Amino acid sequence: MxxxxxxxxxxxxxxxxxxxxxxxxxxxxxxxxxxxxxxxxxxxxxxxxxxxxxxxxxxxxxxxxxxxxxxxxxxxxxxxxxxxxxxxxxxxxxxxxxxxxxxxxxxxxxxxxxxxxxxxxxxxxxxxxxxxxxxxxxxxxxxxxxxxxxxxxVDKSIDLRLVGPLGCGFITGSGTVFNVLKPEPGTTIAVFGTGAVGLAAMMAAKISGCTKIIAVDIHDNRLDLAKELGATHTINSKNINVVDAIRELTNGKGVNYSVDTTGVQAVVKDSIKVLAVGGSVAPLGMGGDIDINIFEDLAMENRNIVGARIGKAVPQLSIRQMVEFYKEGNFxxxxxxxxxxxxxxxxxxxxxxxxxxxxxxxxxxxxxxxxx
CATH class of the missing domain: 3.90.180.10 (Medium-chain alcohol dehydrogenases, catalytic domain)
Structure with a gap:
């Protein structure tokens, strides 16, 4: 044809x-x-x-x-x-x-x-x-x-024009939180980059009960949207030292979890540095190599870097889950x-x-x- x-x-x-x-x-x-x-x-x-x-x-x-x-x-x-x-x-x-x-x-x-x-x-x-x-x-x-x-x-009542991105960008961001990081209620998270993947991760963090959800970007309009969708704090990293700012917001401890969606070397390194002892970071951006100090940045702080291809999601479960969250006004x-x-x-x-x-x-x- x-x-x-x-x-x-x-x-x-x-x-x-x-x-x-x-x-x-x-x-x-x-x-x-x-x-x-x-x-x-x-x-x-x-x-x-x-x-x-x-x-x-x-x-x-x-x-x-x-x-x-x-x-x-x-x-x-x-x-x-x-x-x-x-x-x-x-x-x-x-x-x-x-x-x-x-x-x-x-x-x-x-x-x-x-x-x-x-x-x-x-x-x-x-x-x-x-x-x-x-x-x-x-x-x-x-x-x-x-x-x-x-x-x-998906149910035929759902607008098909909307739901295609659930198959990649949104499932990657939300799945990384739900299936990989699995934050407990009351924990804290920083999301670097507030595009589709980052905002999906942020909305999933809110559903999961994170009490501090920190959105980091260099575009104020995106940070405004992040606040509307559930970020408790926003940081424009163009104007502020993001590591110092997150330490201040968390009483010097750092966040329990972070997600990087940028792939930018300096930003990925910051997403590690802002972690508390025992924290975990999921790097999702399509970046290249980064230099980190294995001993000081990871081993001595019990930190974890975790892979999360497509949010480790089973599509036939996660896509329907996102649709239900959307219907309820939570996604x-x-x-x-x-x-x-x-x-x-x-x-x-x-x-x-x-x-x-x-x-x-x-x-x-x-x-x-x-x-x-």
């Missing part, structure tokens, strides 16, 4: 809307009509070629939501007409999957192969050139073929978003990179009506 997709043909190039041929689904695949897709900083990182392994040409996008159009004959638990959020794929049978950690799946490359394992492409250009799939979905397209394990069904991710038409994808990317918009969402199917 012919579809429309935003194709990346070269690093640091704008997205180009093109007509592509989408292959027929196989027996273990699902065809989804994409309603909307969030834009994530990971998309921008790949557009610029920073990761070093993005294959071109490709269709990016990995925060998709949509409606199941067709299923392969071996697919169970998913039916045409189901409303779904799309996230990462996993095999379901390796040791990690069987012990409740699909995010550590042995076959994580399922998300980055670009083509099927038999080398057949999902997308091709009109001249026959294969176009690579991204992160198991390529949601910057009108239709996509995905694995059943990538899908979480107001809708305050972070701005909608764009599909053809305005480059404007959305620019406004995301500049920090003007926290979470751009491309409305790909403009005929969709919430609740239908």
């Amino acid at each position: 012919q579809i429309k997709a935003a194709v990346l043909n070269g690093y640091n190039q704008p997205y180009e809307l093109e007509n592509l041929e989408l292959s027929s689904i196989k027996e273990d695949e699902v065809l989804v009509k994409i309603v909307a897709s969030g834009m994530c900083q990971s998309d921008e990182t790949n557009r610029k070629g920073y990761d070093g392994y993005t294959q071109l040409p490709t269709v990016l996008g990995h925060e998709g939501s949509g409606i199941v159009e067709k299923i392969g004959k071996n697919v169970v638990g998913i039916e045409p007409g189901d409303h779904v959020v799309i996230t990462y794929a996993y095999c379901g049978h390796c040791d990690s999957c069987l012990t409740g950690l699909p995010v550590s799946c042995d076959d994580w490359d399922l998300n980055f192969l670009g083509k099927r394992q038999d080398e057949t492409p999902y997308f091709t250009k009109e001249d026959g050139t294969p176009v690579m799939r991204f992160f198991g979905q390529s949601s910057f397209s009108t239709y996509s073929i995905v694995s059943p394990s990538s899908l979480t069904k 107001a991710f809708d305050k972070l978003v701005k909608f764009y038409k599909f053809e305005d994808i480059n404007e959305a990317a620019d406004e995301s990179s500049s920090g003007k918009v926290i979470k751009p969402i491309l409305v790909i199917d403009e005929t969709y009506t919430p609740g239908s």
Whole structure:
């Protein structure tokens, strides 16, 4: 079938809307009509070629939501007409999957192969050139073929245009708090960077009962929003020494937990220095190497650095959990978003990179009506 997709043909190039041929689904695949897709900083990182392994040409996008159009004959638990959020794929049978950690799946490359394992492409250009799939979905397209394990069904009363980002940015931030750090009521946390991931972590910290939730950023407008969403204190680190400020707010002890979403070396180091004795930090930003003193910064303070790929979340549980929190008014991710038409994808990317918009969402199917 012919579809429309935003194709990346070269690093640091704008997205180009093109007509592509989408292959027929196989027996273990699902065809989804994409309603909307969030834009994530990971998309921008790949557009610029920073990761070093993005294959071109490709269709990016990995925060998709949509409606199941067709299923392969071996697919169970998913039916045409189901409303779904799309996230990462996993095999379901390796040791990690069987012990409740699909995010550590042995076959994580399922998300980055670009083509099927038999080398057949999902997308091709009109001249026959294969176009690579991204992160198991390529949601910057009108239709996509995905694995059943990538899908979480959501109630049809939920606005599908809103929920795509639950599959990456919001699940990463909230999952890091709920599943990895697991703060007890009455503990303290600092969140560095108040983009989508950071604000999701902050809202999860509030739900968890943290008594001091300290938001750190260099943009006052984002800090104002953080305060609205539950931060008890905000710090503009452009103007203030953040380590001293957090020590002062915590009677010299430091925070029990911290989350870094920036990946900036100096900020990551600060996220370690602000920890109390026995504290834990989850670095989530797409940064590089940092220099730390293993003895003084970690061993002598009993501190922990913990990994949290996609918040160590099981999507089919965590996405539904976030939807319920949203319904109850405790996870107001809708305050972070701005909608764009599909053809305005480059404007959305620019406004995301500049920090003007926290979470751009491309409305790909403009005929969709919430609740239908």
